[in-house]
Amino acid sequence: MTSSKKSAPKRSRARSAARLAAVQALYQQEMEGTPTPTLLHEFHQHRFGETIDEVTMIDAEMDFFDDLVRGVTARSEEIDGKITARLAEGWKLDRLDRSMRAILRSGTYELIARPDVTVGTVIDEYLDIAHAFFGEKDVKFVNGLLDKVAGDVRA
Structure with missing residues (x-):
């Protein structure tokens, strides 16, 4: 994902990289129960700007x-709670x-706590991330759910 956004401004690419890294960190935290300070330190020291499979990762906006x-x-x-409220019954x-x-x-956090980022940007960015991990049906699910959450939390 990060290498395909070469034409985007540097800050935009750095924020995209930060979002992808945050998703990876949150996944790791759920899998391993890593305390947040340890997780942040690990990503700062060992993930950002690293070369993996001959591709240098874009530095994220830390x-x-x-x-x-x-x-x-x-x-x-x-x-x-916001996510659960928008899941299908059952x-x-x-x-x-x-x-x-x-x-x-x-x-959802960005939609709630980052009014400096437009709804469209939030949804587009997480759709890009979803495309890296899931098929079209799941990407549409992300789109629909985040759109509904946005309607709930942003007037």
Whole structure:
């Protein structure tokens, strides 16, 4: 995902990289129970700007990454409530894939707490991330759910 946005301004690419890293960090945190400070340190020291499979990852906007990870962690009950309210009847958040939960949580946090980022940007960015992990049906699910959450939290 990060290498395909070469034409985007540097800050935009850095924010896209921060979002992807935040989703990865939140997934890791759910899998391993890594404390947030440890997780942030690991990403700062060992993930950003690294070369993986001969591709150098774009440096992420660290403050933005930190805000996403800390914000999702601090407001997890509120975020999960917003997501759960928009799931189909009978569905529970824990039925979703961990990667899907990380995408939805990070996107929902941005919609709630980052009014400086437009709804369209938030949804587009998380759709790009969803495309990296899921097929079209799941990407449409992300689109629909984040759109509904946006309607709930942004006037």
